[in-house]
Amino acid sequence: MQVGLTHYLVVSALLFCLGLYAMLSRRNAVAILMGIELMLNASNINLVAFNKYVAPAALNGQVFALVVITLAACEAGVGLALVMAAYRNLETVHVDEINVMKW
Amino acid sequence: MVELTWLIPFLPLAAFALIVAFGRRLPGHGAYVAVAGMGLAAVLSIGIFLQMLGHAEPYEANVRWLLLGQVPLDLGIRVDALTTIMLLVVTVVGSMIFVYSIGYMHGDPRYPRFFAYLSLFAASMLLLVLANNLLFLYVGWELVGLCSYLLIGFYFEKPSAARASMKAFITTRVGDFFMFLGILLIFLHLGTFRFEDIFAKVREGALGTLTVGGLPILTVAAVLLFGGAVGKSAQVPLHTWLPDAMEGPTPVSALIHAATMVAAGVYMVARTFTLFFASPGREALEVVAWIGGITALMAATIGVVQDDIKRVLAYSTISQLGLMMLGLGAGGYTAGMFHLMTHAFFKALLFLGAGSVIHAMHTNSIKEMGGLARVMPSTYWTFLIGTLALAGVFPFAGFWSKDEILLEVLHHNPILFAFGALTSFLTAFYMFRVILYTFMGTTRSPRVHPHESPRVMTGPLWVLAGFSAVIGLVGAPFLGNPFHGFLHFEGVKAVPFSLALAAASLGIAGLGILAAYAVYYWKIIPASALRRAVGPLHTLVASKYYFDELYAAAFVRPTLWIAAALRNFDIYVIDLLVNLIGFGGLGLARLYRVVDIYVVDGAVNMIGVTVGLFGRTLRYVQTGRAQNYLLVIALGVIVILAAGLFR
Numbered sequence: 001m002q003v004g005l006t007h008y009l010v011v012s013a014l015l016f017c018l019g020l021y022a023m024l025s026r027r028n029a030v031a032i033l034m035g036i037e038l039m040l041n042a043s044n045i046n047l048v049a050f051n052k053y054v055a056p057a058a059l060n061g062q063v064f065a066l067v068v069i070t071l072a073a074c075e076a077g078v079g080l081a082l083v084m085a086a087y088r089n090l091e092t093v094h095v096d097e098i099n100v101m102k103w
Numbered sequence: 104m105v106e107l108t109w110l111i112p113f114l115p116l117a118a119f120a121l122i123v124a125f126g127r128r129l130p131g132h133g134a135y136v137a138v139a140g141m142g143l144a145a146v147l148s149i150g151i152f153l154q155m156l157g158h159a160e161p162y163e164a165n166v167r168w169l170l171l172g173q174v175p176l177d178l179g180i181r182v183d184a185l186t187t188i189m190l191l192v193v194t195v196v197g198s199m200i201f202v203y204s205i206g207y208m209h210g211d212p213r214y215p216r217f218f219a220y221l222s223l224f225a226a227s228m229l230l231l232v233l234a235n236n237l238l239f240l241y242v243g244w245e246l247v248g249l250c251s252y253l254l255i256g257f258y259f260e261k262p263s264a265a266r267a268s269m270k271a272f273i274t275t276r277v278g279d280f281f282m283f284l285g286i287l288l289i290f291l292h293l294g295t296f297r298f299e300d301i302f303a304k305v306r307e308g309a310l311g312t313l314t315v316g317g318l319p320i321l322t323v324a325a326v327l328l329f330g331g332a333v334g335k336s337a338q339v340p341l342h343t344w345l346p347d348a349m350e351g352p353t354p355v356s357a358l359i360h361a362a363t364m365v366a367a368g369v370y371m372v373a374r375t376f377t378l379f380f381a382s383p384g385r386e387a388l389e390v391v392a393w394i395g396g397i398t399a400l401m402a403a404t405i406g407v408v409q410d411d412i413k414r415v416l417a418y419s420t421i422s423q424l425g426l427m428m429l430g431l432g433a434g435g436y437t438a439g440m441f442h443l444m445t446h447a448f449f450k451a452l453l454f455l456g457a458g459s460v461i462h463a464m465h466t467n468s469i470k471e472m473g474g475l476a477r478v479m480p481s482t483y484w485t486f487l488i489g490t491l492a493l494a495g496v497f498p499f500a501g502f503w504s505k506d507e508i509l510l511e512v513l514h515h516n517p518i519l520f521a522f523g524a525l526t527s528f529l530t531a532f533y534m535f536r537v538i539l540y541t542f543m544g545t546t547r548s549p550r551v552h553p554h555e556s557p558r559v560m561t562g563p564l565w566v567l568a569g570f571s572a573v574i575g576l577v578g579a580p581f582l583g584n585p586f587h588g589f590l591h592f593e594g595v596k597a598v599p600f601s602l603a604l605a606a607a608s609l610g611i612a613g614l615g616i617l618a619a620y621a622v623y624y625w626k627i628i629p630a631s632a633l634r635r636a637v638g639p640l641h642t643l644v645a646s647k648y649y650f651d652e653l654y655a656a657a658f659v660r661p662t663l664w665i666a667a668a669l670r671n672f673d674i675y676v677i678d679l680l681v682n683l684i685g686f687g688g689l690g691l692a693r694l695y696r697v698v699d700i701y702v703v704d705g706a707v708n709m710i711g712v713t714v715g716l717f718g719r720t721l722r723y724v725q726t727g728r729a730q731n732y733l734l735v736i737a738l739g740v741i742v743i744l745a746a747g748l749f750r
Contacts, residue, residue, distance in 0.1 A: 020737055023730070023733060024730050024733055024734050024737065025730075032730075095728065095729065095730060096728060096730075099727050099728070
């Protein structure tokens with residue numbers, strides 16, 4: 001079986017849905033961050049796959065994927081810092097318990 | 104000099120303004136300012152008089168006030184012989200009275216106000232005298248009336264003074280109404296207010312054949328004008344206000360109600376003499392003469408039975424004003440004005456003397472006085488000179504002027520002459536009655552210790568006494584009657600002097616004096632016996648011919664009754680209507696209130712409640728959990744994608 005664009009896209013979509021599910025359903029902030037990572041990686045697969053199959057001569061998709069990876073690292077750093085701060089102040093990392101801004 | 108005439112009324116007016124503005128802070132609490140204003144006006148008047156003596160042409164100056172259609176209304180002044188005489192009288196007598204007032208009003212709580220009013224009066228009177236047209240004269244006429252009102256009611260806390268001021272104002276107003284009608288009548292037919300224009304047109308016969316209500320218009324106009332003079336100069340039947348006007352301070356009585364304002368009526372008749380003279384058959388003059396004669400005699404009889412020294416002088420003033428009118432009415436233009444001038448001096452003197460006596464005795468009743476000649480020599484001698492002048496004793500002022508009037512009247516109408524002669528007799532009689540009661544014998548109020556008045560009061564008395572003694576000589580026949588040469592009416596021939604009449608008039612005065620001595624000094628015929636002998640006549644005279652009662656019954660009470668009726672109408676009909684409308688409005692307002700609360704407020708509240716409800720409902724959507732929002736976003740994206748796919 002020849003591996004084509006569609007296969008990559010299906011894997012990517014599955015990965016995105018898993019990430020989304022994790023982000024929406026987990027109470028733990030760290031788990032939510034992990035979900036976000038999954039979703040970002042799903043988009044990276046998309047970018048790379050489209051680069052390979054649609055415009056093999058260009059490098060845009062590859063480069064863009066590298067940028068997203070960089071961004072994901074930054075996001076994880078900031079996100080974890082926030083979680084640390086929240087834990088120190090509120091003694092919890094469960095987002096449903098972080099409700100001081102709620103009415 | 105004559106160009107400065109406008110300053111004459113302006114100076115007292117400026118004094119008035121200054122006193123009103125600064126009051127007690129001025130030198131002499133304002134008195135010196137008033138005296139200075141009046142004194143300067145007197146100096147100017149004398150200067151103008153000297154200039155006019157040289158037979159200068161009459162001087163006129165006009166300032167345009169406004170245009171009435173095509174008719175210009177000017178604020179104009181005219182200086183001629185008649186004006187000059189009046190200027191002299193008003194300013195000289197006025198200055199004396201101003202000075203006297205410094206002493207008389209001393210210690211009065213409203214001292215500056217008194218001088219302010221006096222100055223305003225002087226300004227108005229001078230305005231009246233200087234006016235060269237009827238309208239301007241009327242302005243001054245009303246202004247002096249106002250000042251008279253203010254000054255009669257100067258002691259307004261006294262109800263009698265307040266009432267007297269009102270009476271004076273309303274009574275003279277009746278006359279003024281007629282006068283205004285007369286002015287309008289003249290203006291309607293001649294189209295001008297200016298004296299010279301009116302006289303020129305009248306002389307041309309502009310009103311010759313016109314009639315109003317079957318009477319010649321000229322006569323009607325002249326008599327209407329005379330109506331004003333009747334009010335202002337207290338002639339019968341509008342004389343009742345003047346005796347009551349004595350409630351005012353004595354200098355006011357002297358200045359306004361003896362020397363100047365009440366003489367304004369006489370002056371006005373003299374000023375418009377051409378109209379009276381030109382009326383067909385001189386009917387208007389005839390009216391003036393009869394009113395004057397009746398007034399003179401009637402007032403003189405009342406003067407005999409009055410016990411209040413000022414009231415005697417008041418009735419004497421009415422009587423003498425009547426005599427002036429009689430003189431004018433008989434054609435004695437010069438005689439009437441001459442008597443006005445001499446009378447101003449000696450009557451002012453008499454009033455000031457009376458004021459001095461009242462100042463010392465604190466009573467007005469001559470029956471409570473007596474023996475004052477010894478303690479108040481200055482007052483006594485000056486009062487005596489004034490009395491002799493008024494009684495018409497040679498060679499004092501009144502002799503010459505009264506004699507001239509009697510002379511004119513004798514040639515006019517014997518009945519009126521009898522009136523005049525009887526008046527002279529009574530005048531001498533009642534004046535000496537006052538002298539004998541006040542200054543002779545012994546005091547009837549032993550507990551009062553009178554003393555002579557201060558210099559500032561006796562000084563003016565002596566000056567006026569000097570004038571009263573000699574001023575008559577300007578009309579003395581043996582000096583060629585210079586007064587007549589100065590002031591006379593073209594077209595009337597002066598009646599030649601008659602020695603016999605002069606002797607007779609002196610005899611009448613002497614008889615009056617003798618009679619007074621017989622009754623009140625030697626007591627040959629006791630006063631009580633005399634009273635009993637004339638019985639009802641005395642009652643009639645003592646009741647002042649029931650004029651006040653008549654007016655009370657005819658005018659005052661009906662007016663009050665109508666006023667009461669109108670008041671009831673006001674309360675029960677007008678007020679009722681107003682209240683009904685008010686209640687209607689109130690009911691309507693209550694209705695609106697209900698609508699407002701339940702409809703308008705309801706709608707507003709409903710909007711609020713609805714919005715609140717929405718808010719409260721939607722609040723539950725805002726969970727504050729980022730995951731919920733993300734879920735919604737994700738679902739939204741899915742919905743949009745699905746919509747895109749299955750379109």
